Amino acid sequence: MPSREQLSACRVLVVGDAMLDRYWFGSVDRVSPEAPVPVVRVQREEDRLGGAANVALNVKRLGAASTLLTVVGDDAPARTLESLLEREGVAARLGRDEKLTTIVKLRVIGRAQQLLRVDFESTPDHEILTQMLADFAQALGSSDAVLFSDYGKGGLTHIPRMIELARAAGKPVLVDPKGSDYGRYAGATVLTPNRAELAQVVGAWSDEADLRRRARRLREDLQLDALLVTRSEEGMSLFDGVGDSGQLDVAALAREVFDVTGAGDTVIATLAAMLGVGMSMRDAIQVANRAGGIVVGKFGTATVSYEELFE
Incomplete structure (x- = not known):
């Protein structure tokens, strides 16, 4: 278990698609006369990262230092x-794209209960993303681990080059992947x-042996050190x-699953922090698994504190 001092000295560089999670909470007392949908009388609004x-x-x-590198628009959500x-x-290096609509969910x-989700988004400009390579290289030197959070929104166009730079600098590189x-x-x-x-x-896959073969082939093809598959009620497989x-x-x-929103974020963030302080991969996933089990008992995009995790 890392001490608070060890964690506070650890710096994780997070790169990827940032968004604003907006919640409208209300009461539902009737069905709309215009269409067969519930009418929500909004009583409270909340914005989350x-x-x-x-x-x-x-x-x-968790107690570590984090720097976020991302692209946003020049608008109110940004x-x-x-x-x-x-x-x-959270230290932020924000690339500004005037033509971009900052992602809002x-x-x-x-x-x-969640009744409806409405997404606002667009794709960032390629030149802005190219300019951010310099910011990445600059932030890399003071980082102990690099984490790429890919939501498929276009913010990680240059991820192959970024991974190359990070590995050349001897940093552990974690990726929450998207797409095929x-x-x-x-x-990575x-x-x-x-x-x-x-x-x-x-x-x-047809069984565990088949999954193991496919995972090994993927690891070898991509030259990965490891592949961590999160499997909901089945836990995790490294x-x-x-x-x-x-x-x-x-x-x-997890003792009680209330909401799985953002659980993957908590798992990979915890894993990055543990690897950043020098913990082995096999020990780090035990801690990350515990963090995931805690956060699914909370509502919406949530986090886990040092106290919850270790005390």
């Missing part, structure tokens, strides 16, 4: 995002797909080529 920004917040709440990051103590909540082309993540230390995301890339089976299975620890 989402996407890569939530990952950076998770790192910070200013709200910046204000929240500043309030939470608006969730309408009634009777403690994992070739762009080649050379570890990828953390969930079951569905992995099946989209390697195909459906494929690292160590030991007889090359696989370590960790059982799920």
